[in-house]
């Protein structure tokens with residue numbers, strides 16, 4: 758069964774915990790966004806896991822070097838999943854995977870900035886990552902002509918376990934799931950909604 762991941766791109770632990778409390782009944786994975794971790798440090802990961810021990814906590818580390826070290830730091834803080842950038846040296850990804858295997862946790866590769874996402878998704882999947890996040894970041898989404906359909910098509914083509922992040926919302930979630938995504942990641946569609954719980958509930962309803 759596919760999972761719904763809420764990406765919390767807010768900037769304080771208090772705001773993140775408040776949002777998570779509202780949407781937890783409808784999501785499977787709680788992501789602490791990169792800006793949030795940079796602002797608050799890994800203590801936000803610890804606080805979130807303590808508040809929601811039944812959920813998978815995803816630390817969007819976007820690691821670019823010292824893969825084993827950064828993954829271990831996040832795992833020891835309470836993360837179940839961490840991200841490593843797909844653009845970096847294979848050694849960084851393999852280091853993070855080794856740390857994950859040692860601690861019984863998982864690594865996700867983020868494809869922001871990857872030129873050929875389909876090819877890189879296949880390469881990194883062979884390195885033991887849990888899945889590949891086919892991702893257009895917030896800056897890329899703001900460019901003229903951006904369409905999430907590109908990511909959806911690439912997921913189908915790649916033929917490896919993938920998630921999709923980059924503007925998942927009520928209009929696109931059915932297509933994301935129909936493409937076979939293991940995880941649909943929604944940030945702004947939930948945290949910017951007037952009623953985040955209702956927005957998360959509506960997204961989750963698409964999984965039935």
Ligand SMILES: O=C(CO)[C@H](O)[C@H](O)COP(=O)(O)O
Pocket residue numbers: 764765766790791817893894895898922923924925942943944945946
């Ligand atoms: O990792 C991120 C940005 O780098 C976001 O959390 C991710 O893109 C999901 O948010 P949204 O649904 O608002 O695009």
